[in-house]
Amino acid sequence: MAAVHTRSMTTPDSPGRCFALVTETYPPQINGVANTLGQLCNGLLARQHRVQLVRPALRDERPGSDSQCGLLERRVRGMPIPGYASLQWGLPSGHQLRRLWQSERPDAVYLATEGPLGWSALRVARRLQIPVISGFHTNFQQYSDHFHLGLLHEPAMRYLRWFHNQTLSTLVASSTQQRELSRLGVNNLCLLGRGVDCSRFHPAHRSNDLRSTWGAADNDLVMLHVGRLSPEKNLTLLAEAWEQVSAQNTSGRKLHLVIVGDGPSRAELQRRLPHAVFTGALTGEPLAAAYASADIFVFPSLTETFGNVVTEAMASGLAVCAFDTAAAHQHIQDRYSGSLAPVAHERVFIENLQWLTEDREGRRSIRLHARHRACQLDWSSIVERFERYLLQAAGRQPALAQAVPSK
Template identity: 65%
Template sequence: MTTIPSQHQHYALVTETWRPQINGVANTLGRLFDGLLQNNNRIQLVRPAQSGEATGLIDHGLAQEVLVRGMPIPGYPQLQFGLPATRRLKAHWQSNRPDAIYLATEGPLGWSALRAARQLGIPIVSGFHTNFQQYSECYGLGLFYRPAVAWLRWFHNQSVLTLAASSSQQRELSRMGITNLMLLGRGVDCELFHPARRDQILRASWGVGEQDLVLLHVGRLAAEKNLQLLKRSWTALRDMPGYEGRLRMVVIGDGPLRETLERDMPDAIFTGALAGVELARAYASADIFVFPSLTETFGNVVTEAMASGLAVNAFDLAAAHQHLRDRYSGGLAPAANEEVFLSNLRWLISDSEGRRSVRLHARHRACQLGWPLILQRFEDYLRRASLSSRRVMGAIPSKQG
């Protein structure tokens, strides 16, 4: 992609989730926001007020936060989704007009931002961060799959560009009828997530010795993450011949299924959600990353595990599809093929030399995925949308008095 020469711009980012919330969308949006600021762009961040926050405008100089009303998300009472705010956003953007708007979520707040932007003629770039259409089946709401796809197709086709997290997702969105797709991708911090953070004291607190193996899972503990396969995998492998008492399962994260999983996996260690250096140390102190999800748009935890020097076992989707090679830099099973998933996991446990090679290749690949390239690509997409709008406006004859 040709880089568009840098000129400082004014952008708005609209999102339902924001730090310090721990999820892939908040992590990615935080990176994009920081990257735009570092290049001296003016940024408006539109998000729902979280618990203890008041709605209104917070001015940080180059950055402004526009906090709107929200309501708790079912199953996640600590999080809020934004309520419609069309009139407020339209009034704000009339007096403080951005060059382009990035919509990260398709809920009521995203819809109202889309509506206000279209009424004002502000170009829109949208990002596809969550496969909500797949969640309907995970929650027994299969009848909503087709309406969800229709809504997402309509929503994203209102934008100049829709940014996909991975090449496999880009193909899936194209099959859904979403046009103007471009690949954004994701980066990983290879200085934070590093094998050197391996901590024998932490491993000892998990009850494992030098020669024992730690299987690790990191993520939201919710139905859409296919965690029944995590449970089945652990049940099948914890007493694997030759490894009796030498395997430990550690689960990092929180969510509505945590209590059920703790009951069903009583010999696993559940840490709750971790972040920063504490999370990086936990990654590096494990050996094999077990990731059974089938609904990821990308899966930042996959590249974090790779950067930490873990052997990743996953399905051939999203980040794993894009950045791993089966039995070279990870274990990749065809989508939903649990037999191959378990076979790969057994191989990673039993073949110490193969596991060592996989870990080295995974770390090497992850270190090619820095954030600077992603941030430059994101800024170029926003600037391209802004310039396309200016060209359209310039082609419209002005009225003569």
């Protein structure tokens, strides 16, 4: 077969390297994966690398390419994910990726998602002998139980295990996830972690005017939940915890519940919690103000790969009530910088929330220590680690990579 000679996006006169990031979700979409990919992409650009961002086109966008300031954005066709109307699978795009990577070859590829787009990117990169690493951002294997897809659990896990074991390494968000995936047979796991923007999420954004719109006086206690309102988020426990704690309130202070986010479970949750404040999804300054204007963060989810909202709440100076997993396990010391319940011990979770509402001094101390801990989790160190993993992968690039057989 004839050889196709490629050129790299990085020339001898340009600093840095060229990396391709392939993902099914990206800002302005609102979720932890999109937020993380946005931080990683911007971080690489700030370090003078060039980035090819491959993602599905949003509903108001057309497939195509744009290039500016070191970023080549390649939008491919997608289709909505059932139950997640705002998110899309990227459709297989092998021909487009082959043309792109044969003309502008990246030094390494990062696959953030395992859907059809990620699968086709893995296939093309391996054929072109481009080094590939992957990230495990979503616990799809745990979601099957919540969406009554138990029969798909084993096939899904086999696919995920196969997919990630085809890459040089798989980056994970937390030590608990690293242990779980190792047990399930995923190899070459590396801890990446997550950062938090402690300037954006800061106690100084507390607003009494915002609290008053929630019906909360200065001396009242506001419990906050932030996240997607969907069955896999264990929202039944959120409702049960609120009902029990508010019914047994002995703190002498009026309690309020504010829920930030949207999703398929919102209507059901509103029926069960008619007195709660539902704000819908928030971003930017309104989200930062919502965090800082609350007092206690209630997070019952057991399906997180990390849970960015936990560290955002800590940075905002909130006392977090969560299970001992993912970000909470990694960054909270029980009764010191938050409260932790053993995984799936719902009674302990509710008791911890009760304690946070009643112990004023304990809650004040926790909020101070939570902020202090969060300020140690800057994104720059995460981006530096991510860059190092990409450069290590690029170093394994075959010596004859400039000549790629055509197909």
